[in-house]
Amino acid sequence: MEVHNVEMVMSAVQASQYPDDNLPEIALVGRSNVGKSSLTNTLINRKAFARTSSQPGKTQTLNFYKVENQVFFVDVPGYGYAKVSKSARAKFQVMIGEYLEKRIPLRGVIQLVDARHAPSKEDIEMYQWLTSDDMGGLPVLVVATKADKIARGKYNHAESTIKKDLQFNSEVSDFEMFSSETKYGKDLVWEWIEARMLD
Numbered sequence: 716m717e718v719h720n721v722e723m724v725m726s727a728v729q730a731s732q733y734p735d736d737n738l739p740e741i742a743l744v745g746r747s748n749v750g751k752s753s754l755t756n757t758l759i760n761r762k763a764f765a766r767t768s769s770q771p772g773k774t775q776t777l778n779f780y781k782v783e784n785q786v787f788f789v790d791v792p793g794y795g796y797a798k799v800s801k802s803a804r805a806k807f808q809v810m811i812g813e814y815l816e817k818r819i820p821l822r823g824v825i826q827l828v829d830a831r832h833a834p835s836k837e838d839i840e841m842y843q844w845l846t847s848d849d850m851g852g853l854p855v856l857v858v859a860t861k862a863d864k865i866a867r868g869k870y871n872h873a874e875s876t877i878k879k880d881l882q883f884n885s886e887v888s889d890f891e892m893f894s895s896e897t898k899y900g901k902d903l904v905w906e907w908i909e910a911r912m913l914d
């Protein structure tokens with residue numbers, strides 16, 4: 716998609732605050748610092764629209780970005796912050812669960828992991844949840860970010876390590892290597908999003 720127009724429409728902490736435009740929604744999840752803002756900015760051709768995180772774990776709301784008046788990107792708070800209290804974490808989990816498990820316009824979830832490392836325990840838990848029966852077959856795209864930091868010849872190995880650790884379920888999920896530095900993978904991520912918009 717050729718993007719010219721993006722608006723940050725709203726931040727929500729509960730269902731009554733979600734937009735009612737009836738546009739398809741694509742959620743983005745991943746731990747703080749994995750490259751979620753950078754992926755979003757790359758997809759929408761902006762340098763600094765989505766905030767890149769100087770303070771990991773600060774975003775505690777669902778942020779809805781309306782892209783080209785056709786689709787919402789929904790930035791889901793990063794998981795795995797050490798500094799947030801247990802009760803605050805429990806609150807996020809309820810908020811995120813309410814959105815991911817119940818939101819009708821939600822067509823798919825992009826889960827970001829770091830291409831350089833094996834997925835963390837929290838990455839694995841998140842992926843298991845996203846592909847569980849609770850989600851009713853919601854499509855998941857696993858995006859391995861910062862691919863520019865590993866050699867091209869190691870992409871296959873990185874992909875198989877990540878898939879093995881996640882217990883990748885290819886019935887409901889796809890995989891893409893990505894770099895916001897080189898834009899590697901950008902077109903394929905957009906293709907996946909556009910296909911979900913038509914689902």
Ligand code: GDP
Pocket residue numbers: 745746747748749750751752753754766767768769793860861862863864893894895896897
């Ligand atoms: P967020 O917390 O998930 O939104 O992560 P950010 O998008 O703010 O990125 C965290 C850090 O990783 C920043 O310093 C980015 O410049 C860097 N980063 C993000 N994506 C990439 C990438 O594809 N390649 C490289 N080399 N650095 C990246």
